[in-house]
Amino acid sequence: MGREYRVGIVGATGAVGQTMLEIVERRQFPVKSLKLLASSRSVGRKFRFRGEEIAVQELSTENDVLDDLDLILSSAGGKISKWFAPVAAEKGCVVVDNTSAFRMVPDVPLVVPEVNPHALDHHKGIIANPNCSTIQMVHALKPIYDAVGIKRIVVSTYQAASGAGGRAIAELEEQARAWAAGRELPRSIFPKQILFNVIPQIGQSSPFQENGYTDEEMKMVNETRKILEDDSIRVSATTVRVPVFYGHSEAVNVETKKKITAAEAKALLQEFPGIIVVDDLEGQDRRYPVALDAAGVDETFVGRIREDISTENGLVLWIVADNIRKGAALNAVQIAEIMAKKNLIPGAGGKHPGNA
Amino acid sequence: MGREYRVGIVGATGAVGQTMLEIVERRQFPVKSLKLLASSRSVGRKFRFRGEEIAVQELSTENDVLDDLDLILSSAGGKISKWFAPVAAEKGCVVVDNTSAFRMVPDVPLVVPEVNPHALDHHKGIIANPNCSTIQMVHALKPIYDAVGIKRIVVSTYQAASGAGGRAIAELEEQARAWAAGRELPRSIFPKQILFNVIPQIGQSSPFQENGYTDEEMKMVNETRKILEDDSIRVSATTVRVPVFYGHSEAVNVETKKKITAAEAKALLQEFPGIIVVDDLEGQDRRYPVALDAAGVDETFVGRIREDISTENGLVLWIVADNIRKGAALNAVQIAEIMAKKNLIPGAGGKHPGNA
Numbered sequence: 001m002g003r004e005y006r007v008g009i010v011g012a013t014g015a016v017g018q019t020m021l022e023i024v025e026r027r028q029f030p031v032k033s034l035k036l037l038a039s040s041r042s043v044g045r046k047f048r049f050r051g052e053e054i055a056v057q058e059l060s061t062e063n064d065v066l067d068d069l070d071l072i073l074s075s076a077g078g079k080i081s082k083w084f085a086p087v088a089a090e091k092g093c094v095v096v097d098n099t100s101a102f103r104m105v106p107d108v109p110l111v112v113p114e115v116n117p118h119a120l121d122h123h124k125g126i127i128a129n130p131n132c133s134t135i136q137m138v139h140a141l142k143p144i145y146d147a148v149g150i151k152r153i154v155v156s157t158y159q160a161a162s163g164a165g166g167r168a169i170a171e172l173e174e175q176a177r178a179w180a181a182g183r184e185l186p187r188s189i190f191p192k193q194i195l196f197n198v199i200p201q202i203g204q205s206s207p208f209q210e211n212g213y214t215d216e217e218m219k220m221v222n223e224t225r226k227i228l229e230d231d232s233i234r235v236s237a238t239t240v241r242v243p244v245f246y247g248h249s250e251a252v253n254v255e256t257k258k259k260i261t262a263a264e265a266k267a268l269l270q271e272f273p274g275i276i277v278v279d280d281l282e283g284q285d286r287r288y289p290v291a292l293d294a295a296g297v298d299e300t301f302v303g304r305i306r307e308d309i310s311t312e313n314g315l316v317l318w319i320v321a322d323n324i325r326k327g328a329a330l331n332a333v334q335i336a337e338i339m340a341k342k343n344l345i346p347g348a349g350g351k352h353p354g355n356a
Numbered sequence: 357m358g359r360e361y362r363v364g365i366v367g368a369t370g371a372v373g374q375t376m377l378e379i380v381e382r383r384q385f386p387v388k389s390l391k392l393l394a395s396s397r398s399v400g401r402k403f404r405f406r407g408e409e410i411a412v413q414e415l416s417t418e419n420d421v422l423d424d425l426d427l428i429l430s431s432a433g434g435k436i437s438k439w440f441a442p443v444a445a446e447k448g449c450v451v452v453d454n455t456s457a458f459r460m461v462p463d464v465p466l467v468v469p470e471v472n473p474h475a476l477d478h479h480k481g482i483i484a485n486p487n488c489s490t491i492q493m494v495h496a497l498k499p500i501y502d503a504v505g506i507k508r509i510v511v512s513t514y515q516a517a518s519g520a521g522g523r524a525i526a527e528l529e530e531q532a533r534a535w536a537a538g539r540e541l542p543r544s545i546f547p548k549q550i551l552f553n554v555i556p557q558i559g560q561s562s563p564f565q566e567n568g569y570t571d572e573e574m575k576m577v578n579e580t581r582k583i584l585e586d587d588s589i590r591v592s593a594t595t596v597r598v599p600v601f602y603g604h605s606e607a608v609n610v611e612t613k614k615k616i617t618a619a620e621a622k623a624l625l626q627e628f629p630g631i632i633v634v635d636d637l638e639g640q641d642r643r644y645p646v647a648l649d650a651a652g653v654d655e656t657f658v659g660r661i662r663e664d665i666s667t668e669n670g671l672v673l674w675i676v677a678d679n680i681r682k683g684a685a686l687n688a689v690q691i692a693e694i695m696a697k698k699n700l701i702p703g704a705g706g707k708h709p710g711n712a
């Protein structure tokens with residue numbers, strides 16, 4: 001029998017944390033023991049894992065809660081990650097972190113397993129899980145990048161409420177119920193009413209940068225370059241929230257370095273791990289992917305594959321994935337799986353390969 | 357007192373026809389008499405205009421119902437327009453048609469009043485109202501085109517249910533009520549469930565062309581070129597239905613021929629007729645336009661104005677307008693207003709300027 005790991009899930013009570021728990025069980029990640037960690041508010045709440053009830057413990061760097069962990073999957077806030085992740089990494093634990101805290105730190109691997117798994121090889125304990133909207137896009141663009149190169153990407157997103165967390169899902173739900181009951185619509189999470197509306201702002205308080213782009217939009221620029229390891233790729237994004245519970249959709253125009261036909265792109269995508277092509281314009285049901293069909297599914301879906309008529313070498317794609325799964329929890333678990341397979345998890349008290 | 361016109365509204369019972377009726381009254385278009393025309397199913401239904409009840413009459417080319425009309429505002433199907441519009445035009449009536457039937461016919465003016473009103477001067481009786489998603493885009497792009505030229509446009513749309521007509525509005529509403537009541541969601545109009553989903557297909561049965569684009573997407577290509585009178589402009593569109601009742605939103609990346617700063621573009625847009633710039637990233641409420649705020653309003657809204665970081669000379673804009681108003685009914689009435697002002701409506705029995 002292979003090695004088993006002492007695993008912690010940080011932010012275990014959140015939308016992503018709960019899905020991590022489910023995916024770790026379903027994919028049979030080799031877990032020796034499991035700790036669920038969260039803020040003091042959640043202490044004592046219990047969740048089932050492999051038929052057992054596990055009580056949530058408080059995340060702390062003051063006591064020994066981080067001492068005996070080999071691997072942490074983390075999806076709390078960026079501030080929380082900045083606080084505990086370096087402490088855990090120092091203790092020999094590998095932290096796969098779903099926040100933006102470490103993504104652009106040069107020696108922190110930023111990984112989509114189908115795209116750049118080799119980036120894990122010299123890690124120093126912290127691995128960054130990319131932004132949800134970036135993951136599905138680079139996942140689908142990787143085979144095209146490898147075949148013909150990419151000069152420029154213009155992307156507009158249609159992002160689900162769940163990307164803003166459990167309270168955002170509840171707000172969309174409550175707005176729909178209030179609307180049906182003829183009551184005033186409650187609003188506290190989204191900057192505008194999200195029901196029957198679309199909002200060209202992802203991020204809560206002040207997400208706008210000097211150049212007019214939001215933080216979310218600039219994540220798509222910077223993370224795409226880092227993951228594809230090519231700073232020459234130019235990216236412009238408009239990221240938009242839509243009244244959908246699960247599943248981000250993206251309209252992506254790619255300018256390639258060399259010509260590629262739609263048929264060639266389709267063939268490459270059909271071969272690529274984790275990608276499902278839904279692009280049968282004849283059949284009514286399998287014409288293109290939509291968020292509702294992708295919700296709860298692990299794969300990244302691609303459809304509407306066509307040559308961009310507005311540029312010499314280019315493609316247009318419609319990319320859909322469950323933002324909580326491939327966009328977050330699943331990608332983090334896949335990273336852990338590869339690290340286990342490559343023996344890149346030293347274990348508590350051990351030395352990370354990048355520190356050797 | 358100025359001249360008054362004998363006006364007909366074809367498709368008077370539809371979502372756009374009803375809004376035409378309201379706008380003709382509110383903007384005090386000089387109406388001498390008004391006929392409401394529709395299919396035989398609607399005959400006898402009554403609607404108020406200036407405090408009077410007007411009964412719907414059956415549209416026909418067999419009797420004299422079209423004989424004494426100077427102007428028809430039409431929004432029935434394309435087939436209906438192809439059938440009656442040439443007959444009405446032959447009788448000296450001006451038909452402002454909201455369908456796609458005549459838009460790309462070379463000697464039919466395709467007009468957005470703020471953009472190319474001169475195209476009306478030599479009309480032959482039929483004027484085409486552009487597609488809703490095209491109207492708001494070219495409206496906002498015109499001042500930028502005039503200032504620095506446009507090489508290429510990449511647009512992704514977020515189109516409201518009302519663009520598919522009254523039954524589509526009802527379907528979204530019924531799906532929301534069924535969802536709240538825990539019932540199965542009814543579906544007959546949209547190709548997939550529209551509630552809590554986004555659908556990358558505009559158009560019902562078989563909207564896909566050989567090149568993979570939909571008819572709606574190709575309308576944005578071809579109509580933009582015709583309205584701006586520049587076939588060198590390259591356009592790529594992805595048109596998407598979202599669960600919104602009224603108001604199309606568009607993420608638009610424009611590559612310009614010469615450099616223009618975001619501040620310069622903003623200043624040009626602020627000056628342009630019919631445009632409202634909502635782009636105050638500091639103020640919480642006036643940061644950017646959204647569909648809900650544009651619904652029921654005449655103007656085209658522009659926000660998120662920024663320089664495109666992925667190209668040397670380019671802008672990114674977020675353009676929002678009520679698709680039933682500026683995108684359809686209002687634009688048609690505005691065309692009629694200009695034609696009245698320029699004395700381009702010969703009157704029943706008269707000769708159209710293009711036939712002189």
